[in-house]
Amino acid sequence: AVDASWSMAAAERMLATKGAIMSLLVDAYQKRDMVAMVSFQKDRAYLVLPPTSSVERANSALQEIPVGGKTPLAAGLLLSYQVIERELNQNPEIAPLLILLTDGAGNVSLTGAPPRDEALMIADMFHDKQFRSVVINTEHESLDRGLARELADRLAGPCYSLADIRADNLYETVRQELDR
Template identity: 60%
Template sequence: MMRRFAGRRSRTRTERKRGRYIQARPANGPIDDLAFDATLRAAAPFQKERSEERKQVAFSIHRSDLMRKIRVRRAANLILFVVDASWSMAVAERMQATKGAILSLLNDAYQRRDRVGLIVFQKDRATLVLPPTNSVTLAQTALADIPVGGKTPLSAGLKLALEVLQRERLRHPDVMPLLIVLTDGAGNVSISHLPPLEEAYLYADEIAREGVHSIVINMEHMAFDQGLAQALADHLKAPCYTAGEMRAENLYYTVRQELNARTPPATLEDRR
C-alpha cells in the first residue's frame, strides 16, 4: 500500500473511519464500518434458500455476509534522526552529513507533508535539538550550533527517541515514523543501574515492539568495527548500513529509499 507520488504523502491503510473506501473484506471482527454495498452482494446469492426468513424480512442477511470497508488515506512521514555527538567518531563529518540530509528532506517536506526531527546525544544526556517540523527556517536555526564531545549515552538517545515517537503518535495517530540512528553502537554511559549496552538494547527492544521502522547507520571505521552497530540494529529489528563515504546526498537517498520501501503489515485476510 506504499507508493511514491510527487507532492503526496505516503499511502497507508487506516483503521479509522476516515479515508477513501477502496474495497471490502469479511467483517470477522468489528462491524462498526460496514460496506453495505458489498454486504448486499455477499448475501444476494442466498436469498432463495432463505425463503423462510424472507417471510419476515424483505432481504435476509446473516452475520457471515457482513463486509467491512478497507480504507486508505495519505499519512505523513515522521523522520527522526538520533545522532551520536560524542568524540568517539568523526563528529564534524557526521554532523555535516546529518544537517545536509535534514535540510534536503525538509526542502520537499512542505509538498509531502513530512516532518523531520533531530536528537543528539553526548556527555551524559540526549537533547531534542530539532522538534519534529516541516519548517526549513526553524531547522536552519536549530542546526546552526550543536554541541559535541564527551562520552556516549546511547540509551539516553534511544529513550528520548521513544518518548518523542510515542508523543507524536498520540497527536497524529496515522503518522508513519522512521527512526535513523547514526552511531558506532559503543554506548558507555547509563541512565540507570544497568550496564550501558544492556540498557540501550532494552530501549531498542521497546522501540521495535512499538512497530517503529528503524535504520542504523554504522559510523565506525571498518578496521575497528566490533559489530556493536549491527547488534543495535538486531535489537531494533532494523537494517544496518555502513557509512562509507558519508555525504549528505547519500544519507538523504538512503532515507528516501527506506521510506519508499515500507509497507504496512498484512492483515490476516491479505495473507489468505
C-alpha cells in the first residue's frame, strides 16, 4: 500500500519510494510471488494493481500513481485488508505480507471518527488475523512524529525508515519477513 498524499510529494521521497517498490516487484516476479498495489490519496484508496505476477503491469501501475491531496490512511489499510481477505478466500495456502509505505499521518476519516483512531482500528484487524506486515516510514527523520512506528506496533510488524531501506538492502529486509 502506497501513501500518495501531499506529505509524500517531495520528489526525492516519492522517487525513493518508487525505487523501493520496484525492487520488491522485481523480486516478487523472480520468486513467482503475486503482488497487488493499493494507493491512497485525496479522499479514497485505489486498487491500482490487482494481484499479479507481471512486473511490467506492476511497473506501469507504479509509474502512473498520481501524487497529492490528503491522506486517507484508514481507507488504504481497509482496501489492503479486503484484497488480502479476497485472495485468501481463493487460495488459503498463500502467506500474505502487507508492505506499507507511509509517514503514518492519516487525515481523512471513513466514518467521521478521528482518522488516526480509524487507522489504528484497522491495523488491529490485520493483527487479529495474524497478517504479517512491514511498515516503511517515509517521514523525513528530522520531522518524524513516530506515527508510522505506532502503526507498525499495532500491526505487530517492524518499522523501517525509508532512509535506511534502499534498493540494495530492501530485498533482504522483505525476504526476512517473508521467511518468518
